[in-house]
Protein backbone atom coordinates (compact mmCIF):
# COMPACT_ATOMS: atom_id res chain seq x y z
CA UNK A 54 0.00 0.00 0.00
CA UNK A 55 1.02 3.58 -0.56
CA UNK A 56 2.76 5.19 2.41
CA UNK A 57 3.36 8.73 1.28
CA UNK A 58 4.34 11.54 3.62
CA UNK A 59 3.43 15.11 2.76
CA UNK A 60 6.54 17.28 2.82
CA UNK A 61 6.70 19.91 5.55
CA UNK A 62 6.55 22.76 3.09
CA UNK A 63 4.61 21.87 0.01
CA UNK A 64 5.13 23.68 -3.30
CA UNK A 65 2.19 25.57 -4.76
CA UNK A 66 0.68 23.10 -7.20
CA UNK A 67 0.66 24.20 -10.82
CA UNK A 68 -2.62 22.65 -11.88
CA UNK A 69 -6.23 23.62 -12.47
CA UNK A 70 -6.92 23.21 -8.75
CA UNK A 71 -4.29 25.73 -7.79
CA UNK A 72 -5.37 28.04 -5.03
CA UNK A 73 -3.45 30.02 -2.49
CA UNK A 74 -1.53 27.26 -0.85
CA UNK A 75 1.89 26.97 0.65
CA UNK A 76 1.72 25.99 4.26
CA UNK A 77 1.52 22.37 5.29
CA UNK A 78 3.24 22.13 8.63
CA UNK A 79 2.28 19.28 10.96
CA UNK A 80 1.25 21.18 14.07
CA UNK A 81 -0.49 24.36 15.12
CA UNK A 82 2.70 25.56 16.76
CA UNK A 83 4.79 25.09 13.64
CA UNK A 84 2.03 26.67 11.51
CA UNK A 85 2.19 29.77 13.65
CA UNK A 86 5.96 29.63 13.49
CA UNK A 87 5.87 29.44 9.70
CA UNK A 88 3.37 32.31 9.49
CA UNK A 89 5.67 34.44 11.67
CA UNK A 90 8.68 33.65 9.51
CA UNK A 91 6.62 34.47 6.38
CA UNK A 92 5.81 37.83 7.92
CA UNK A 93 9.50 38.45 8.69
CA UNK A 94 10.47 37.61 5.10
CA UNK A 95 7.67 39.81 3.82
CA UNK A 96 9.11 42.82 5.64
CA UNK A 97 12.17 42.66 3.35
CA UNK A 98 10.20 42.01 0.17
CA UNK A 99 8.74 44.28 -2.49
CA UNK A 100 5.20 45.70 -1.85
CA UNK A 101 3.76 43.24 -4.40
CA UNK A 102 5.38 40.15 -2.88
CA UNK A 103 4.44 41.43 0.62
CA UNK A 104 0.80 41.40 -0.45
CA UNK A 105 1.20 37.90 -1.94
CA UNK A 106 2.82 36.61 1.27
CA UNK A 107 -0.05 38.00 3.37
CA UNK A 108 -2.71 36.48 1.13
CA UNK A 109 -0.91 33.12 1.00
CA UNK A 110 -0.33 32.90 4.74
CA UNK A 111 -3.93 33.89 5.49
CA UNK A 112 -5.46 31.47 3.01
CA UNK A 113 -3.42 28.32 3.56
CA UNK A 114 -4.99 25.24 5.15
CA UNK A 115 -3.49 23.94 8.34
CA UNK A 116 -1.98 20.49 8.68
CA UNK A 117 -1.99 18.78 12.06
CA UNK A 118 -1.01 15.43 13.49
CA UNK A 119 -3.75 12.95 14.40
CA UNK A 120 -3.37 9.68 16.33
CA UNK A 121 -0.22 7.67 15.46
CA UNK A 122 1.21 10.72 13.71
CA UNK A 123 -1.26 10.49 10.81
CA UNK A 124 -1.55 13.82 9.08
CA UNK A 125 -4.84 15.63 8.72
CA UNK A 126 -5.91 18.89 7.13
CA UNK A 127 -7.94 21.28 9.26
CA UNK A 128 -10.44 23.39 7.34
CA UNK A 129 -12.42 26.31 8.69
CA UNK A 130 -14.64 29.00 7.28
CA UNK A 131 -15.51 32.54 8.27
CA UNK A 132 -18.95 31.57 9.62
CA UNK A 133 -17.54 29.22 12.29
CA UNK A 134 -17.75 25.83 10.54
CA UNK A 135 -14.84 23.38 10.41
CA UNK A 136 -13.81 20.02 8.99
CA UNK A 137 -10.93 17.56 9.28
CA UNK A 138 -9.60 15.45 6.42
CA UNK A 139 -6.99 12.73 6.94
CA UNK A 140 -4.45 12.08 4.18
CA UNK A 141 -5.08 8.42 5.04
CA UNK A 142 -8.05 7.48 2.88
CA UNK A 143 -8.88 11.17 2.18
CA UNK A 144 -11.27 10.43 5.05
CA UNK A 145 -13.29 13.39 6.26
CA UNK A 146 -13.57 12.53 9.95
CA UNK A 147 -15.24 15.67 11.27
CA UNK A 148 -17.65 18.28 9.98
CA UNK A 149 -18.95 20.91 12.35
CA UNK A 150 -21.78 23.29 11.55
CA UNK A 151 -21.41 27.06 11.87
CA UNK A 152 -22.59 26.76 15.48
CA UNK A 153 -19.95 24.10 16.23
CA UNK A 154 -22.22 21.02 16.27
CA UNK A 155 -20.45 17.79 15.17
CA UNK A 156 -22.41 16.22 12.32
CA UNK A 157 -20.35 13.08 11.71
CA UNK A 158 -20.04 9.92 13.76
CA UNK A 159 -16.50 8.70 14.40
CA UNK A 160 -16.12 5.60 16.54
CA UNK A 161 -14.17 5.93 19.79
CA UNK A 162 -12.40 2.72 18.76
CA UNK A 163 -11.28 3.97 15.34
CA UNK A 164 -8.07 2.35 14.10
CA UNK A 165 -5.54 4.87 12.85
CA UNK A 166 -3.13 2.45 11.23
CA UNK A 167 -2.99 2.29 7.41
CA UNK A 168 -4.01 0.21 5.57
CA UNK A 169 -6.95 -0.19 8.03
CA UNK A 170 -9.73 2.24 7.10
CA UNK A 171 -10.98 4.75 9.67
CA UNK A 172 -14.55 3.91 10.74
CA UNK A 173 -16.57 7.09 10.73
CA UNK A 174 -16.88 10.37 8.85
CA UNK A 175 -16.71 9.74 5.11
CA UNK A 176 -14.66 6.72 4.08
CA UNK A 177 -14.46 6.60 0.27
CA UNK A 178 -15.50 3.45 -1.52
CA UNK A 179 -13.36 3.55 -4.68
CA UNK A 180 -12.94 2.13 -7.32
CA UNK A 181 -15.55 -0.39 -6.22
CA UNK A 182 -18.59 -0.33 -3.99
CA UNK A 183 -18.99 -3.41 -1.76
CA UNK A 184 -18.61 -6.66 -3.71
CA UNK A 185 -19.65 -5.17 -7.10
CA UNK A 186 -16.36 -5.91 -8.93
CA UNK A 187 -13.23 -8.05 -8.71
CA UNK A 188 -11.26 -6.35 -5.97
CA UNK A 189 -11.58 -6.02 -2.18
CA UNK A 190 -14.85 -4.96 -0.54
CA UNK A 191 -15.34 -1.17 -1.01
CA UNK A 192 -12.07 -0.87 -3.00
CA UNK A 193 -8.72 0.46 -1.84
CA UNK A 194 -8.97 4.26 -1.58
CA UNK A 195 -9.99 4.15 2.09
CA UNK A 196 -6.88 2.04 2.80
CA UNK A 197 -4.43 4.28 0.90
CA UNK A 198 -2.50 7.37 1.90
CA UNK A 199 -3.18 10.36 -0.37
CA UNK A 200 -0.91 13.28 -1.24
CA UNK A 201 -1.76 16.89 -0.65
CA UNK A 202 -2.33 18.58 -3.99
CA UNK A 203 -3.65 22.07 -3.27
CA UNK A 204 -5.83 23.94 -0.84
CA UNK A 205 -6.93 27.08 0.91
CA UNK A 206 -8.27 27.80 4.38
CA UNK A 207 -11.67 26.24 3.62
CA UNK A 208 -10.86 23.76 0.88
CA UNK A 209 -8.38 20.99 0.10
CA UNK A 210 -7.63 18.68 -2.81
CA UNK A 211 -5.92 15.35 -2.18
CA UNK A 212 -4.52 13.08 -4.87
CA UNK A 213 -4.03 9.34 -5.27
CA UNK A 214 -2.12 7.56 -8.03
CA UNK A 215 -1.55 3.78 -8.05
CA UNK A 216 1.54 2.15 -6.59
CA UNK A 217 3.23 -0.88 -8.14
CA UNK A 218 1.59 -3.07 -5.50
CA UNK A 219 -1.83 -1.78 -6.41
CA UNK A 220 -1.18 -2.49 -10.10
CA UNK A 221 -1.07 -6.21 -9.35
CA UNK A 222 -4.72 -6.24 -8.29
CA UNK A 223 -5.98 -3.25 -10.27
CA UNK A 224 -3.94 -2.90 -13.49
CA UNK A 225 -4.99 0.64 -14.41
CA UNK A 226 -3.17 3.96 -14.35
CA UNK A 227 -5.30 6.72 -12.96
CA UNK A 228 -5.30 9.84 -10.88
CA UNK A 229 -8.01 10.34 -8.28
CA UNK A 230 -8.49 13.88 -6.97
CA UNK A 231 -10.72 14.36 -3.94
CA UNK A 232 -11.76 17.91 -3.11
CA UNK A 233 -13.48 18.86 0.14
CA UNK A 234 -14.89 22.37 0.38
CA UNK A 235 -16.44 23.90 3.45
CA UNK A 236 -19.08 26.64 3.20
CA UNK A 237 -21.63 28.03 5.61
CA UNK A 238 -23.42 24.95 7.10
CA UNK A 239 -22.41 23.02 4.02
CA UNK A 240 -19.69 20.63 2.87
CA UNK A 241 -19.06 19.70 -0.76
CA UNK A 242 -17.04 16.67 -1.79
CA UNK A 243 -16.00 16.03 -5.39
CA UNK A 244 -14.16 13.13 -6.96
CA UNK A 245 -12.35 13.48 -10.29
CA UNK A 246 -11.00 10.27 -11.78
CA UNK A 247 -8.74 10.47 -14.81
CA UNK A 248 -8.09 7.22 -16.66
CA UNK A 249 -4.45 7.45 -17.74
CA UNK A 250 -4.22 3.97 -19.23
CA UNK A 251 -5.05 2.71 -22.71
CA UNK A 252 -7.84 0.37 -21.50
CA UNK A 253 -11.27 1.27 -20.10
CA UNK A 254 -11.23 1.43 -16.30
CA UNK A 255 -14.11 -0.12 -14.30
CA UNK A 256 -15.42 2.18 -11.60
CA UNK A 257 -17.83 2.02 -8.67
CA UNK A 258 -17.98 4.64 -5.94
CA UNK A 259 -19.69 5.62 -2.69
CA UNK A 260 -19.40 8.42 -0.19
CA UNK A 261 -19.88 6.11 2.80
CA UNK A 262 -20.99 8.90 5.15
CA UNK A 263 -21.56 8.11 8.84
CA UNK A 264 -23.94 10.81 10.13
CA UNK A 265 -24.19 11.35 13.87
CA UNK A 266 -27.78 10.97 15.14
CA UNK A 267 -29.27 11.53 18.58
CA UNK A 268 -30.71 7.99 18.52
CA UNK A 269 -31.31 5.68 15.58
CA UNK A 270 -34.92 5.31 16.81
CA UNK A 271 -35.70 8.96 16.32
CA UNK A 272 -34.57 9.49 12.74
CA UNK A 273 -35.88 8.76 9.29
CA UNK A 274 -34.39 8.84 5.81
CA UNK A 275 -36.37 10.54 3.06
CA UNK A 276 -35.40 9.15 -0.34
CA UNK A 277 -37.38 11.74 -2.27
CA UNK A 278 -39.72 9.51 -4.29
CA UNK A 279 -42.11 6.66 -3.38
CA UNK A 280 -41.87 3.01 -4.35
CA UNK A 281 -38.13 2.80 -5.03
CA UNK A 282 -36.64 -0.64 -5.49
CA UNK A 283 -33.70 -1.80 -3.41
CA UNK A 284 -31.38 -4.74 -2.86
CA UNK A 285 -31.75 -5.94 0.71
CA UNK A 286 -28.30 -6.88 2.02
CA UNK A 287 -29.84 -8.34 5.17
CA UNK A 288 -31.59 -10.95 2.98
CA UNK A 289 -29.02 -12.02 0.42
CA UNK A 290 -29.57 -8.91 -1.71
CA UNK A 291 -33.17 -9.84 -2.44
CA UNK A 292 -34.87 -7.22 -4.63
CA UNK A 293 -37.64 -5.35 -2.78
CA UNK A 294 -39.82 -2.30 -3.15
CA UNK A 295 -40.14 0.41 -0.53
CA UNK A 296 -43.61 1.37 0.72
CA UNK A 297 -43.69 5.15 0.52
CA UNK A 298 -40.53 7.22 0.32
CA UNK A 299 -39.11 7.03 3.83
CA UNK A 300 -37.08 4.54 5.84
CA UNK A 301 -37.61 4.41 9.59
CA UNK A 302 -34.76 2.50 11.20
CA UNK A 303 -36.15 0.03 13.73
CA UNK A 304 -33.93 -2.91 12.85
CA UNK A 305 -30.80 -3.64 10.81
CA UNK A 306 -30.78 -1.88 7.43
CA UNK A 307 -28.38 -2.62 4.57
CA UNK A 308 -30.19 -1.46 1.45
CA UNK A 309 -28.97 -0.28 -1.93
CA UNK A 310 -31.67 1.89 -3.50
CA UNK A 311 -31.42 2.32 -7.25
CA UNK A 312 -32.75 5.09 -9.45
CA UNK A 313 -32.85 7.66 -6.66
CA UNK A 314 -33.33 11.37 -7.41
CA UNK A 315 -30.87 14.15 -6.70
CA UNK A 316 -31.92 14.83 -3.09
CA UNK A 317 -31.78 12.66 0.04
CA UNK A 318 -32.63 13.77 3.56
CA UNK A 319 -31.78 12.46 7.00
CA UNK A 320 -34.25 13.87 9.50
CA UNK A 321 -33.33 13.69 13.20
CA UNK A 322 -36.63 14.42 14.94
CA UNK A 323 -35.16 14.45 18.45
CA UNK A 324 -32.31 16.80 17.55
CA UNK A 325 -34.58 18.95 15.35
CA UNK A 326 -32.00 18.70 12.58
CA UNK A 327 -32.15 17.81 8.90
CA UNK A 328 -29.18 16.88 6.76
CA UNK A 329 -29.82 17.35 3.05
CA UNK A 330 -27.66 15.58 0.48
CA UNK A 331 -27.64 16.83 -3.11
CA UNK A 332 -25.96 14.39 -5.43
CA UNK A 333 -25.31 14.43 -9.16
CA UNK A 334 -26.51 11.98 -11.82
CA UNK A 335 -23.28 9.96 -11.68
CA UNK A 336 -24.43 8.75 -8.25
CA UNK A 337 -27.79 7.13 -9.09
CA UNK A 338 -27.85 4.84 -6.02
CA UNK A 339 -28.22 5.47 -2.30
CA UNK A 340 -27.21 3.08 0.48
CA UNK A 341 -28.89 3.10 3.89
CA UNK A 342 -26.93 1.18 6.52
CA UNK A 343 -27.01 0.55 10.23
CA UNK A 344 -25.69 -2.85 11.44
CA UNK A 345 -27.88 -2.94 14.57
CA UNK A 346 -26.70 -4.40 17.86
CA UNK A 347 -25.62 -7.96 17.08
CA UNK A 348 -23.52 -7.16 13.99
CA UNK A 349 -22.11 -4.01 15.58
CA UNK A 350 -20.85 -6.11 18.50
CA UNK A 351 -18.80 -8.08 15.99
CA UNK A 352 -16.82 -5.01 14.83
CA UNK A 353 -13.43 -4.66 16.54
CA UNK A 354 -13.53 -0.94 15.77
CA UNK A 355 -16.90 0.00 17.26
CA UNK A 356 -17.56 0.69 20.94
CA UNK A 357 -20.53 -0.81 22.78
CA UNK A 358 -23.82 0.92 22.01
CA UNK A 359 -22.33 3.25 19.39
CA UNK A 360 -24.48 1.68 16.67
CA UNK A 361 -27.45 3.65 18.02
CA UNK A 362 -25.69 6.94 17.32
CA UNK A 363 -25.14 6.87 13.56
CA UNK A 364 -26.81 6.22 10.24
CA UNK A 365 -24.87 5.74 7.02
CA UNK A 366 -26.55 7.42 4.06
CA UNK A 367 -24.34 6.94 1.03
CA UNK A 368 -24.72 8.43 -2.45
CA UNK A 369 -23.25 5.77 -4.69
CA UNK A 370 -22.63 4.16 -8.01
CA UNK A 371 -23.15 0.67 -6.58
CA UNK A 372 -25.74 -1.76 -7.93
CA UNK A 373 -26.13 0.49 -11.02
CA UNK A 374 -22.40 0.17 -11.71
CA UNK A 375 -19.67 -0.30 -12.40
CA UNK A 376 -19.23 2.25 -15.16
CA UNK A 377 -16.27 2.20 -17.57
CA UNK A 378 -14.07 5.29 -17.71
CA UNK A 379 -12.59 5.46 -21.19
CA UNK A 380 -8.86 6.06 -21.77
CA UNK A 381 -8.02 9.74 -21.39
CA UNK A 382 -11.44 10.56 -19.94
CA UNK A 383 -12.14 12.14 -16.55
CA UNK A 384 -15.20 11.01 -14.60
CA UNK A 385 -16.52 13.16 -11.78
CA UNK A 386 -19.14 13.01 -9.05
CA UNK A 387 -20.20 15.37 -6.28
CA UNK A 388 -22.19 15.35 -3.09
CA UNK A 389 -23.23 18.54 -1.32
CA UNK A 390 -24.19 18.15 2.34
CA UNK A 391 -26.06 20.89 4.16
CA UNK A 392 -27.55 21.11 7.63
CA UNK A 393 -30.62 22.99 8.82
Ligand SMILES: O=P(O)(O)OC[C@H]1O[C@@H](O)[C@H](O)[C@@H](O)[C@@H]1O
Pocket residue numbers: 183190191261286307308340342367
Ligand atom coordinates in the same frame (compact mmCIF):
# COMPACT_ATOMS: atom_id res chain seq x y z
O1 LIG B 1 -17.29 -2.83 7.51
P1 LIG B 1 -17.17 -2.13 6.19
O2 LIG B 1 -16.31 -2.86 5.20
O3 LIG B 1 -16.72 -0.70 6.36
O4 LIG B 1 -18.59 -2.08 5.54
C1 LIG B 1 -19.65 -1.55 6.24
C2 LIG B 1 -20.96 -1.66 5.46
O5 LIG B 1 -20.92 -0.76 4.39
C3 LIG B 1 -22.18 -0.62 3.73
O6 LIG B 1 -22.06 0.34 2.73
C4 LIG B 1 -22.55 -1.96 3.12
O7 LIG B 1 -23.80 -1.86 2.47
C5 LIG B 1 -22.59 -3.02 4.22
O8 LIG B 1 -22.88 -4.28 3.66
C6 LIG B 1 -21.27 -3.07 4.97
O9 LIG B 1 -21.36 -3.98 6.04
